[in-house]
Amino acid sequence: MTTLPICSIIIVNYNGFRQTKDCLKSLQKLAYPEQQLDLILIDNCSQDDSVKCLRELFPKVRIFVNSVNNFAKALNLGISQSTGKYIAFLNNDATLDSRWLESLVKLLETNPKVGAASGKLLFKDGRINSVGIQQLPNFYWQDVGFGEKDAGQYDRERTVEGLCWATVLFRRECLADVGEIDEDFVMYFEDVEFAKRCQKRGWEMVYSPAAIAHHEYRGSSRGSKLTEYFCNRNRFLYLAKHEPLQLVSAIHTSDFFTNKQYDLLFESIFVAIKKLLEYQKPEIVETVLSQLSEKLTVIYSRVKVDRILSRLQVVRGDRQMSIAIYDHGLHFIGGGQKYVATMASLLQNQFDITFIANKPVAISDLEAWYGLNLSECKIKVIPLQFYEKRGMQCIDSSMITDDLENPFDEIAKESKNYDIFVNANQLEKVQPLSPISVFFCHFPNTFRNRHFAVDDYTFMIANSQFTVKWLDKRWNLKPTFLLYPPVEMATAEVKKEKIILAVGQFEAGGTKKQIELIKAFHSLRGNYPEQLEGWRLVLVGSSVPRNPYLKTVQNLLKQDARAIELKVNADLDEVKSLYAKASIFWHGCGLGEVNPQRFEHFGMATVEAMQNRCVPIVFNGGGQPEIVENGRSGFLFNTVEELCQQSHQLIVNPDLLAEFQGLVEQRSQYFRVAHFEEKVKHFFEIIRQEYATIRLPNPADVAQMVDVDRDR
């Protein structure tokens, strides 16, 4: 008997202590020298304590734990660890008669062309489970003899199309020659697929009635639904790999189709197309894909079918994921625009980024305005006829009342061409048609209306707690997470001067409150003339030509312009220089307002000032209290009197002012690009990984899903 070769027996266990114990016990009774047996147990991530118990009960069995719950992968792991000349796969719910192994080894020893052999597999009640497997006309496969009474009708040794892997013995050379078991199959049909490859490589598979084994009917898996799911899914994978021209006709005969499980059909076809692309020649791929596309469009929408092919390009690594960043105000300089431009600069090497604008603007403009490198990004201008006809420079979505057609459908149509569509400037009427979409909200300016499409976005990102609060109030929506805008305005440290700086656009509606700030400064100077000696108020901001608000400010200064300077449309260097020199920063946006739109939704200028050690005294509203911690990193005021009082406190106490300058600089670090970069990259990396990976179904999840279906 010692002349018998070493045989490895691989058993896969998943939460199956009882069955595996019986199975291993049956191996102890094998009429085969114990020292020639190499017993391997692969655990498929069991959640029970079967591994611990089996290790104690069967110390001679080598136990390995698989990284995922995947039967095919478990077998590959077992093969890689095996030492035998012959390798058996044994289901943990099967038991072997004492002569099973010896008879099959002898068969393989005497027939070198035979790659694998198996015997008569019987149920516990004596009926036949399998004496080989065969293909049916509808591309399903079945066990030969399944359910039949064993009356000697299969007592002749014969070559078969395939063997059931509940109990099978392989020649090591055959396994090595044919290659690894396809792990995309997870479980079921992997035996069919491997048999096909064996045939192609010229290996025979033989059924031998002398080798008897018993099998508990579906003892190792959770019932027929799980089996049905994997058999149906894997049938498509098999066809894509080995009979591609039958793939299209197999759709209508699929159980998924007849049971109207279109989502399961969709997922299966998706993986099958991946297999098709991997294994077939281009001409076959082209023929099959065109037929498939036609067929699937009848079942699903054209958009959904197109998405399969597009995503597979990313899965296969043929291209990077594409992102469209739509900003209707991209042609203007603005904080929101800087926010997304910064994001694009951080992602441009990992993603294919295209900006979508409605008015002419170039990448070089964005680079110059925001001091960024956007060399890998593209820009596409899509003019909107509604606004073009009216000669409007500003795309105002609130003009589109319920009775009008949605002009943003043009953008929606374009969004289909990208993997991710980013609506960067909260335009609530753009329907996202890309597989993944992100809505950046700096404030919910409008109310829900006929064209409101924000509910359809996959993710929403808000720029401040203030915006989060109003998103809930106005749209009843909660953002996925909060992402403060990145601010990077620190300049070289210079000696501070007696300057109070106010930075904000001279907006026509007067939201930045320059008039109120001028009056406050006049009041401060009037009340404390000696202490304010040498102090200046500098108002910096952009303005459109013929701005009536700016005119009012200028008229006010004509009456008394002492120690007050206006810097309209100053260049970036001048602004930086003023930040560096100024000691105090004033910001009055929101003062006396009730409309939340007229508050500062975040307040980038405040952070810019703080990064330059300029102590902020800002209105206590909007996003400002999220930046300035009152009394710790600046001051918050509710009235002009408070503004004057807090300013006076700092002006008369240079030590306090110096102390605060250090504290505000420290606080401002929290809003620097590094923090923003980390979050942006992390978020998009999660998306990329999920999108570019086809997850293999976990049998435990599928079983749960099947249970849910049963309960319904």
Next chain:
Amino acid sequence: MQSEEIPTQQIIDKLRQTLEPRIGIAVPPLSGMEKSAIAFEEDEDIALLKTGFDIYNIPITSYQRRLGSAVIAVRKIVRKLLRPVLERQVIYNFANTRVVQTLSNQLQKLQENQRTLEKKIKLEFSNQSPEFTAKIQVQQEAITALQSEIEQIKAVQEQHTAMLEEIRAQLLDRSQ
């Protein structure tokens, strides 16, 4: 307060739900449309407030044959001119709607609480009633006993009064 942390698992779940709608994912949350459909199963007045607060964004039409388009144009211009005022009104209306909605929700909760409390009190009372009934019965028996005692005392008193009257009459007769 919205967390600044990136909810990695939530994002992964959402992506899987979007890209692979079935496997390994719990029942998807309600969409915005479904949410608003549920929200509208409420008081008609609140529903009207919710749908009608936006007085700016309303369709402008005219049924005049000849001057129809001119009327529409004029109305649109007027609306545009009134925009700042109308916007304030819309915001005010919206705030009102929210307040009414919040109060209505709170009232509903209070009513529910009241019903729960009533049930609880009834239940507690019914649990304790045999004891109470027994106590009341004992009390009632005691009261009945007392009443009969009082009746007896009254009868004795009446007897005594009659006897006293008799004695007084006899004394009067003697004195005369």
